[in-house]
Amino acid sequence: MRTIAAEDLTEAVAQLCITANTCLGEDQLRALRRARQDEESDHGREVLDRLLENAAVSCRDGVPFCQDTGYAVLFVDHGEDLRVEGGLAAALDEGVRRGYERGYLRKSLVRGPVDRRNTGDNTPAVVYTDLVPGSRLKIRLLIKGAGCDNMSALRMLTPAEGVEGMVRFVVETIERAGPNASPPVTVGVGIGGPFERSAVLAKKALTRPSGEANPDPQLAALERRLLEEINATGVGPAGYGGTQTALAVHVESFPTHIAAFPVAVNLDCHSHRTRSIEL
């Protein structure tokens, strides 16, 4: 059994929160640059230029790329032969607390939809843990703003509605979101499982490096089709009209019931912030 100290994990998470919020990942920067090359509308190109300029300034000055520094969502692959001395959950929360304070990041969480007092430190961390073989700890952090999360949707399709129904639902979600999701967006699509599994998969899909295809060729083809149809909507950067509405579509699938075809669509704005570490 391997042991790591809670303090080491806490410090790593704190730094990860700061880095993710101030410096966009290289994959996201590449996606924005490619969109800038391909965009046909003047307003769209202008928006993409400013996004890239903002990325350079925020990373250089160590200030958040976007003022909505969101939820800290952590997908943790927890090796079965690993123990965090002091406890995993407490270490992750303390990491978020420390990172948001030290990094001058906005504290955006309230205690609940009814009791809307701010928690004061951006905790709790939103944590999804999978037990995996081995003794490593892998964390994928997604900084999730609310504007785009609010435009996300889930529908329980029937098997008869099938792939065509799914494609229609994803494109409709983008159309309905329009400028509110701050395009160009990254689109996470979770299909299968019972109800809640598709939603978690849609979020997890957002942590994949931008544009990396699903290893399943059938799903990879679906991702390409969705990207093409989404970019035909004309929503464009910031919703001002254009050809670059989404930078990437990531589909994740899970076995499902003979009677079911759940589809969840989680949108992430142009401030797509994700980072990973392994301890």
Next chain:
Amino acid sequence: MSAGEGFRPVRVTTPLTADAVAGLRTGDVVSISGTIYTARDAAHERMAEAIADGRPLPFDVAGQVLYFTGPAPARPGAVIGSAGPTTASRMDAWSPLLIERGLRGMIGKGLRSDPVKASMRQHGCVYFGAVEGTAALLAQCVRSAEVIAYEDLDSEAVRRLVVEDFPAVVVNDVHGGDLYLEGRERWRRS
């Protein structure tokens, strides 16, 4: 937006006159300088309560521009933290109350409701779009920032900002133009 290819920004100075508002057209790239005020969800709720109770608003909205933002904390020595626009539709329930009282401009991102757009046309108010993912650049346009009301709301408090060359685009003008609709139709391929 500043110095973009093909765009020469229209210079806009606050407070806005009815004539200045009438001269703006959907799609115009503008550069805003002068005093603006910040407010988002919680501050709007309190301003609506003040109106209902017959109490004064934290500032006289006549001619003014409201920026829907909740900035990140300022680093030591900085005027303000990153400050991009939040989704304006969440303010739709309250905006007409302020527009009826003379508010001439709003800066945000995202769709507005039909009642808000009708109120804007009727009373002469324009909706500017800013880009949320340019929050660090937008903060650099802020010369001074001062909390003037609802300090307990922290990031959501009402602030008076003095801005210089703040880049935005006219989304909804007072003539019925709507960049979100027109832009999408122009570029739709499906």
